[in-house]
Amino acid sequence: MRRPQWAVHVFYADHFILPLPAGHRFPMAKYGRLRERLAAECPQIRLGQALPASDGELALVHAPAYIQAIQTGALSAAAQREIGFPWSPAMAERARRSVGATIQACRAAMSGEGLAANIAGGTHHSYADKGSGFCVFNDAAVAARLMQAEHARQHRARGPLKVAIVDLDVHQGNGTARIFADDDSVFTLSLHGEKNFPFRKEPSDLDVELPDGTGDVPYLEALERALDELERRFEPGLVIYLAGADPHEGDRLGRLKLTFDGLEARDRRVMDWAWQRRLPLAFAMAGGYGTDMESTVQVQMNTYRVALEYHARWAAAARAGERAAVTAA
Ligand SMILES: [Zn+2]
Numbered sequence: 001m002r003r004p005q006w007a008v009h010v011f012y013a014d015h016f017i018l019p020l021p022a023g024h025r026f027p028m029a030k031y032g033r034l035r036e037r038l039a040a041e042c043p044q045i046r047l048g049q050a051l052p053a054s055d056g057e058l059a060l061v062h063a064p065a066y067i068q069a070i071q072t073g074a075l076s077a078a079a080q081r082e083i084g085f086p087w088s089p090a091m092a093e094r095a096r097r098s099v100g101a102t103i104q105a106c107r108a109a110m111s112g113e114g115l116a117a118n119i120a121g122g123t124h125h126s127y128a129d130k131g132s133g134f135c136v137f138n139d140a141a142v143a144a145r146l147m148q149a150e151h152a153r154q155h156r157a158r159g160p161l162k163v164a165i166v167d168l169d170v171h172q173g174n175g176t177a178r179i180f181a182d183d184d185s186v187f188t189l190s191l192h193g194e195k196n197f198p199f200r201k202e203p204s205d206l207d208v209e210l211p212d213g214t215g216d217v218p219y220l221e222a223l224e225r226a227l228d229e230l231e232r233r234f235e236p237g238l239v240i241y242l243a244g245a246d247p248h249e250g251d252r253l254g255r256l257k258l259t260f261d262g263l264e265a266r267d268r269r270v271m272d273w274a275w276q277r278r279l280p281l282a283f284a285m286a287g288g289y290g291t292d293m294e295s296t297v298q299v300q301m302n303t304y305r306v307a308l309e310y311h312a313r314w315a316a317a318a319r320a321g322e323r324a325a326v327t328a329a
Pocket of ligand 1: 169170171244246286287288
């Protein structure tokens with residue numbers, strides 16, 4: 001195994017500008033802003049440009065005809081409306097790189113670093129053969145299948161890699177749920193607003209529906225029960241965490257009432273749960289539509305601060321392991 005590098009690896013593709021018409025409601029600027037703040041405030045983070053996912057990687061989840069339509073722009077007007085972004089070559093490139101960023105984060109986490117991230121991603125409304133709700137390709141789904149393939153190549157004797165996708169974006173992970181509906185090797189957990197988009201939900205392995213206005217305490221209790229149930233039913237080897245900022249009370253689409261502290265406690269609970277079990281965890285930012293964009297970015301900065309703490313634990317454990325090996329030798 002290569003020696004882990006003790007920085008948190010975070011992959012970005014926000015410099016591939018997706019041209020949007022004036023007044024478009026997607027807050028594209030939040031990614032660049034988050035990257036600026038991470039670079040300025042978190043020296044322990046190493047930012048890396050995401051590589052584009054290949055056709056072969058995408059085809060682990062997506063239909064070849066859909067991959068081709070995104071590549072060439074042969075998408076109907078209705079399909080573009082459902083995605084919510086007009087097609088352009090940059091849109092296609094950015095979509096591939098966002099998947100690439102989650103793949104790279106999973107690889108880094110699996111290589112012994114424990115935790116790594118995609119500065120965007122979490123595009124969970126994307127199905128095998130269509131995009132929806134600002135989601136072109138499903139990054140977590142492609143990364144899960146690719147990590148399974150890489151694991152099978154190296155460690156076939158240990159059995160298949162099982163992946164838990166913990167989706168705490170406020171919207172249901174309908175695309176992800178559908179993609180893995182008949183796949184016992186991936187557990188899909190979604191905690192989401194019951195009255196929110198998508199209005200036709202797909203059954204995940206575990207869905208937790210929250211009423212409008214849910215605040216910190218009932219949310220955290222629901223999360224605790226969900227993690228308990230996940231653990232009873234499944235034994236993951238990798239966690240992909242969608243740390244959506246849109247349950248925040250300042251979000252214009254979220255309809256829930258979590259505070260900054262509540263969301264930080266949420267992130268800490270998920271990361272602590274994974275750490276206690278020594279499960280590598282890759283996270284993606286998923287949604288965030290703050291009335292004030294800075295509040296969305298602040299929620300995400302807090303996610304990174306918690307991640308840095310848990311990454312430091314992985315690093316300390318690895319150093320202790322090296323010292324023990326030296327002493328034993
Ligand atoms: Zn969302």
